[in-house]
Amino acid sequence: MPRPYVLLSAAVSLDGCLDDIGPERLLLSGPEDFDQVDEERAASDAILVGAGTLRADRPRLLVNSAERRARREEAGRPAYPLKVAVSGSGDLSPGDPFWTTGGERLLYTTDKGAEVAGARLGGSADVRALGPAVDWAALLDDLGARGVRRLMVEGGARVHTQLLQLGFADELRLAVAPLVVGEPDAPRLFGPGAYPGGPRGRMAVLSTQRLGDVVVVRYAPTVPGTTDAATAADRHWLRIACELAAGCPPSKTAFSVGAVIVGADGSELARGRSREGGDPVVHAEEAAFAKLAADDPRLAAATVYSSLEPCARRASRPRPCARLIVDAGVRRVVTAWREPDTFVPGADGIGLLAGAGVVVAEVPELAKEAVRPNRHLVPPRSGQE
Template identity: 65%
Template sequence: MSKPYVLLSAAVSLDGYLDDTGPERLLLSSPADFDRVDEVRASVDAILVGAGTIRADNPRLLVNSPERRAARVAAGLPEYPLKVTVSGSGELDPAAQFWHTGGDKVLYTTEKGAERARAAGLAADVVALGGFESGGFELGGPKAGGPESGGSGLDWRALLADLHARGVRRLMVEGGGHIHTQLLQQELADELQLVLAPLFVGDPAAPRLFGPGGYQPGRLRLVETRRIQDVVLMRYEPTAPGAGGSVSAADHHWLRLACELAERCPPSETAFSVGAVVVAADGTELARGHSREGGDPVVHAEEAALAKIDAGDARLASATVYSSLEPCARRASRPAACARLILDAGVRRVVTGWREPDTFVAGADGSGLLAAGGVDVVVLPEYEALAKAPNRHLAG
């Protein structure tokens, strides 16, 4: 199944609660962490919340920074990510901020829910989706309750496949707890970004982040911990099967994107079509590029991507370069090969899907050059066919 990379985002108290039972939303994150969340929003294609979150919190779900919105537009993306919600009943307030701020919206619901939503004039693309339990349910936010909360019958795979078909490659899920629980239990989550706030709720009636049920076995892999004012961010990923903990679901997501970027290259008889993405350790996309981008007949994918990043950006030292083809070790068109550009940028991890053949440069060994410079090179051979696809005309 083709699906977006699914990133779960939440903040909890020290005793594991998403909220208290008071009438107002309990603010768990710090101001600096709210800005981090804004940065993550700017990096995704869509943001999803449950209907209960819309009712309880009336969120806008915007990218607040003008600079980040401008960077999205400059990269050819919509100013705001797509906003997504789910509701079995389709009974949502058409005056809620969700519908009247930001860009496009999608509501996934039942056939009856779709009738209600369209009759109410909700400003969204309404999609009737199978798999809701009989009677419908609401996937809720922190204070959501009632008989419809927490249903488990939604066909999440169909929903994610539909989002992928809409061009969504990176999905941020902001709540509520029922949604996070279901995506983890169905092994559809690729990353969990969890913020721990220094306070206790202590009310057993308050909502917790995760509910009971069966979860995938084994421990998640801790990718990062970071202090942000008085809260702590913890990032977890499930490891890829058989990868020994060295390859994550994120690696598969970004390498697949690099292969997709290679399809955008103008065809050439004298050079490969390659895509590349540079990603910070916290999962933020720093830049992307592809061969012959911008009409430059000799620019390489890694070169195009790295040129878009400030050489002094401290995130480069812990970033990963994802390239559909092994970075070149030698080239005639520029003074520096891509492997050298990566070393000079300070990047110390590269993930690729295809070792460079001898088509244009005999004995090329970009991986060897990188490894000699202290770079961890990971080859995922299952992506070789995808990386080769836009280069079929060069096959001898």
């Protein structure tokens, strides 16, 4: 099984601090950011924290929104993501809210730590020993085997540092607060050491967003051996398109597709999915374009991310999605999966786009994600399974 997509999430001050050295927790974020974090949790299969965060913050790691929990259950998922803790010693308090509130709980520890945790926690958690030390590769492999496809990591600094240094982080979400802590001993997000890309390796900025007085910046870490920042951004937005596809109302007569339109500055302009709004024939790209003005000047420099190759022919609308893209003036499309012959034999949306001068990039490594909500419609060889 593949390892999960790893999202590191944290709130920091302008000088990179997670907290000050005072007795009370420094509040860096606000209600708008808290709500988006809750949305990120709802979209995740598991949420992970280290022992230091458990002891200092005593987090519950729950999805607070009843509506989001209901959506998870409607999709056949548990109301809460799996809660994962990592502790080398296993010396954790059984009274912490992490262990006493909702959701399944899993602890990764060492061989020696497993003995301690068994005595301390009793049956409040599934305890998995990773050997004489915490092996992050084995941990991620085990989560993947458990069906975890998206892992949200909420701390602490040591966990974030190790995952980034080892090259296991796929995305970094930072909520930057407009204040400077200024204390030399205050805890900082990342510690010293070697990081992928070296000291001159620059991360790709995926998006920026203002939430109250906090600015949320998303980064893709440097991939060793590559210098193309756009590749990281493409993978990020195409994953979102695939997640949208997974949330489509199921159908036996049409594919489930997600689409995101992204501006030249990396900001999301619009998104859509198949059968959005109860329309049984609306396509993902069509739904996304409907949320923008036809003469929006940002479209000329935008990129359309679609989990499935945009359609070249359709009976339900006058214009197929590939033609919508061309007519909108978009010059770049990124997709994960070519349309099979299930409904429209010989369809060639990529050919239509390329013939009109649109640059099309394919990311076949994400084809399985695009196919997953459509497995009932395609044979295994077409589904890249």
